[in-house]
Amino acid sequence: MVEWTDSERAIINSIFSNLDYEEIGRKSLCRCLIVYPWTQRYFGGFGNLYNAETILCNPLIAAHGTKILHGLDRALKNMDDIKNTYAELSLLHSDKLHVDPDNFRLLADCLTVVIAAKMGPAFTVDTQVAWQKFLSVVVSALGRQYH
Amino acid sequence: MSLTPKDKATVKLFWGRMSGKAELIGADALSRMLAVYPQTKTYFSHWKSLSPGSPDVKKHGKTIMMGIGDAVTKMDDLERGLLTLSELHAFKLRVDPTNFKLLSLNILVVMAIMFPDDFTPMAHLAVDKFLCALALALSEKYR
Numbered sequence: 292m293v294e295w296t297d298s299e300r301a302i303i304n305s306i307f308s309n310l311d312y313e314e315i316g317r318k319s320l321c322r323c324l325i326v327y328p329w330t331q332r333y334f335g336g337f338g339n340l341y342n343a344e345t346i347l348c349n350p351l352i353a354a355h356g357t358k359i360l361h362g363l364d365r366a367l368k369n370m371d372d373i374k375n376t377y378a379e380l381s382l383l384h385s386d387k388l389h390v391d392p393d394n395f396r397l398l399a400d401c402l403t404v405v406i407a408a409k410m411g412p413a414f415t416v417d418t419q420v421a422w423q424k425f426l427s428v429v430v431s432a433l434g435r436q437y438h
Numbered sequence: 439m440s441l442t443p444k445d446k447a448t449v450k451l452f453w454g455r456m457s458g459k460a461e462l463i464g465a466d467a468l469s470r471m472l473a474v475y476p477q478t479k480t481y482f483s484h485w486k487s488l489s490p491g492s493p494d495v496k497k498h499g500k501t502i503m504m505g506i507g508d509a510v511t512k513m514d515d516l517e518r519g520l521l522t523l524s525e526l527h528a529f530k531l532r533v534d535p536t537n538f539k540l541l542s543l544n545i546l547v548v549m550a551i552m553f554p555d556d557f558t559p560m561a562h563l564a565v566d567k568f569l570c571a572l573a574l575a576l577s578e579k580y581r
Binding site: 321322325326343347400403404405407408409410411412414416417419420423 | 469470473474490543546547550551554557559560562563566
């Protein structure tokens, strides 16, 4: 089981309580698809992904970014058992969506960059440590049920 | 994943804006890497202090950024340009190449903080490609 200090819990809760899910979700997923273009392989049914401009204007991608970010709410509400919270989602990504789990790390890195840009200097070293710890637990849980 | 002329131009543009604060950026990126990925501290057991403001961290952050600045001027042939640095990392420092990615991510985070509006996805792509190419050139002599 992952141990969280009071400070880490406070930092993670603070980030989420100030989060614009639509803005950050859209920006993070778009950034992932642009910076790591091979991730587009999973979005064949999402319309035009021809170049950065079309990706950034794509409403289906924007909606999906928001959905992904709300998916993180589950981890936030169950920080002491993220592994089991995401068991079903992990199986979904493995058996139905067939997503290479390395992609979770790529998206997590893009999310970190977007949050850093949003928070600016408030994204201190301690904040980043807590945030990346949270994301790494989520990423690990999402890949846990692959078989 | 080689650098296009546009990638190179983007990297040079950002580097031009960063070089004045290279020491600060290097120290910040290095501090963040050491904190977020504690396994990277194993390479610095000889330092007195690994905390963000420490003289060792500041000095090394500057050294790293100067190396990157040098690489920016040698973008057209990184392998040849970074030969000496590659030999240093291969035979003396022997830093596991996975760690280059960890530092790269933190350089990107610092850039996002410094240039929230200008560090667009396309700029991120160009800089990430450059740092990957740099890491590859640095590990060229490993085996």
